[in-house]
Amino acid sequence: MSTSREGDRDRDEEGRARNARPRDGLGRPLPHGAAGVDRQPEGVVRTAAQSVAEAQALLDSGRPFHAHEVFEDAWKSGPESERGLWRALAQTAVGLTHAARGNATGGARLLRRGADGLVEWQGAGQGDAPAGLDTAGLVRWAQELAGEVERSAEAVDAAAVTPRLT
Template structure:
């Protein structure tokens, strides 16, 4: 019944090599599914364990390239594999990346909501832990960026350019 990640199964659901349901459609730079057979961007591998510094560096590269959906995957890996006391930090950063993704896709309501939620989470984490710049992250600036972008998105206009509006994560 199952097949590799690159193909469709007999039950018309994509499955990875371990049999888990996994959509294999190609994706664009903002993570939107494209038709089967279309040229997409390379997916960010899931479940990669990185050092926190490597997570920050990879996410920054992806954000600067206009790929916030992919940066979210890096933050999600850190969230799932990191120590319990840092999970809120990585979850908040993932929410910021998804907020930028939604804003770039034209979803102003969802984008603004996630940007504000992520900003609140990272600022709360910094206040609770007394660590405003873990791993070189400038959480106050990142939270300010997110709130500013949320206000801009809610003010209307075209979808944001993800690369042009990407945050600078470190000081």
């Protein structure tokens, strides 16, 4: 993506707003010219197994914001019948991002929203989740972490509390 600066906004070739600032491991923008972590490319079409493997590697390395981007790609490019699943996974990753940034309220809220979206994938009507996802375990993890985040109100170490997706 090539960007140009128009006033204070980064824009792509079509004029759409794009934030070209580097980001840290939790997705927070850094000043222009600062060393950041590599961003996830947008719009990548992956198989369910590829999405899960890539997101797990990002979660394990303490980069839940970047994992959310992988889940978002799956949500937007996957089968309509799976979009709620990928959206819920993206919400849990964003919840973990907020919790790691020290935003207990937003973190807990998004973790619970993601857990609620995953409940329907615990076998009720939808069958097994793709790529061996452990939706029941992810629901438990998100609900428990939401409670811990609210009780402590302190930032969590994203890599230390990351879930096992399968």
